[in-house]
Amino acid sequence: xxxxxxxxxxxxxxxxxxxxxxxxxxxxxxxxxxxxxxxxxxxxxxxxxxxxxxxxxxxxxxxxxxxxxxxxxxxxxxxxxxxxxxxxxxxxxxxxxxxxxxxxxxxxxxxxxxx
Amino acid sequence: xxxxxxxxxxxxxxxxxxxxxxxxxxxxxxxxxxxxxxxxxxxxxxxxxxxxxxxxxxxxxxxxxxxxxxxxxxxxxxxxxxxxxxxxxxxxxxxxxxxxxxxxxxxxxxxxxxxxxxxxxxxxxxxxxxxxxxxxxxxxxxxxxxxxxxxxxxxxxxxxxxxxxxxxxxxxxxxxxxxxxxxxxxxxxxxxxxxxxxxxxxxxxxxxxxxxxxxxxxxxxxxxxxxxxxxxxxxx
Ligand code: SF4
Ligand code: SF4
Ligand code: FES
Numbered sequence: 600x601x602x603x604x605x606x607x608x609x610x611x612x613x614x615x616x617x618x619x620x621x622x623x624x625x626x627x628x629x630x631x632x633x634x635x636x637x638x639x640x641x642x643x644x645x646x647x648x649x650x651x652x653x654x655x656x657x658x659x660x661x662x663x664x665x666x667x668x669x670x671x672x673x674x675x676x677x678x679x680x681x682x683x684x685x686x687x688x689x690x691x692x693x694x695x696x697x698x699x700x701x702x703x704x705x706x707x708x709x710x711x712x713x714x
Numbered sequence: 715x716x717x718x719x720x721x722x723x724x725x726x727x728x729x730x731x732x733x734x735x736x737x738x739x740x741x742x743x744x745x746x747x748x749x750x751x752x753x754x755x756x757x758x759x760x761x762x763x764x765x766x767x768x769x770x771x772x773x774x775x776x777x778x779x780x781x782x783x784x785x786x787x788x789x790x791x792x793x794x795x796x797x798x799x800x801x802x803x804x805x806x807x808x809x810x811x812x813x814x815x816x817x818x819x820x821x822x823x824x825x826x827x828x829x830x831x832x833x834x835x836x837x838x839x840x841x842x843x844x845x846x847x848x849x850x851x852x853x854x855x856x857x858x859x860x861x862x863x864x865x866x867x868x869x870x871x872x873x874x875x876x877x878x879x880x881x882x883x884x885x886x887x888x889x890x891x892x893x894x895x896x897x898x899x900x901x902x903x904x905x906x907x908x909x910x911x912x913x914x915x916x917x918x919x920x921x922x923x924x925x926x927x928x929x930x931x932x933x934x935x936x937x938x939x940x941x942x943x944x945x946x947x948x949x950x
Contacts, residue, residue, distance in 0.1 A: 611916035612949045615942065677917075681876040 621666035628663040651714040664707040671700040718800040750788035765815040775864030780804040785866035785927040806869035821878040829890040834901035851897035858892035867924035873917040880913035884924035884934030891937035
């Protein structure tokens with residue numbers, strides 16, 4: 600089966616599915632945080648720390664951070680290919696934005712590790 | 715009663731830049747007319763005003779243009795539908811202007827050509843006479859075959875504005891789906907292979923401008939959704 604994937608760099612179906620799958624995780628995390636703030640009367644440092652000390656919460660947070668990274672990678676690639684036509688400039692911007700997205704995951708990982 | 719118009723004028727041979735020109739048309743009190751009739755009347759006074767038209771009844775798709783900010787066919791858009799005040803007429807957005815309201819549709823047709831808009835059937839024995847479809851099979855083509863390629867949809871689609879060379883656009887994709895679900899067409903896989911990239915179909919983000927402007931009341935977004943799910947089903 601010959602597809603013109605190579606010339607188009609990204610795979611449309613894979614991106615389509617990944618965008619939605621990661622969006623679901625991000626949404627779930629957002630709702631969970633809303634739930635947390637609504638149901639917790641006073642959010643003290645201890646309460647906040649206890650929340651993130653839970654191993655499931657750590658995993659959930661990390662999964663969300665990684666989802667954001669993937670979501671951003673695909674989403675911003677789409678935005679950049681829409682609006683930035685010079686290839687060099689686009690590649691440069693893409694590189695910087697991907698780096699920032701990765702930094703969020705890396706820093707998040709260290710923070711979670713420290714809790 | 716005086717009607718006010720502001721019409722996009724551009725003659726690349728003479729003008730440095732496009733400009734909007736004001737026109738006035740005297741009509742009987744309370745009289746309504748189609749935008750195209752008004753344009754024809756204005757052209758009588760100013761023969762340099764250029765636009766395309768042919769059938770004058772919403773069948774040929776020649777006179778797609780942007781009227782008060784919305785794409786449509788001038789021949790079936792009554793002035794009364796555009797509200798009170800000045801009527802602003804511009805060429806279809808996103809396409810290169812040849813002159814005044816006449817646009818160069820090459821990009822639009824190139825995308826249309828890409829989807830191979832004809833029946834492909836590799837059956838060893840084609841039927842001797844008609845190619846019979848059941849009523850159900852035929853019904854699947856409703857809402858698809860009526861497209862007149864006026865380009866109102868594709869030229870209102872931001873995804874098409876930004877990537878007219880890579881995104882097929884709503885009109886082309888509507889036709890792609892029309893052949894994908896045709897019971898007589900045997901090239902389904904081949905067709906899907908040609909759409910299986912990050913741009914051709916997946917640049918549609920469901921903005922639905924196409925649906926809101928189609929003068930034939932068609933729904934390209936729905937057809938695009940069907941193509942996406944065909945591609946997905948094949949992938950999993
Ligand atoms: S789908 Fe509608 S708007 Fe688009 S080209 Fe066909 S008739 Fe025109
Ligand atoms: S629904 Fe898709 S094809 Fe239609 S206007 Fe929006 S992006 Fe374009
Ligand atoms: S002139 Fe034919 S569609 Fe308007």
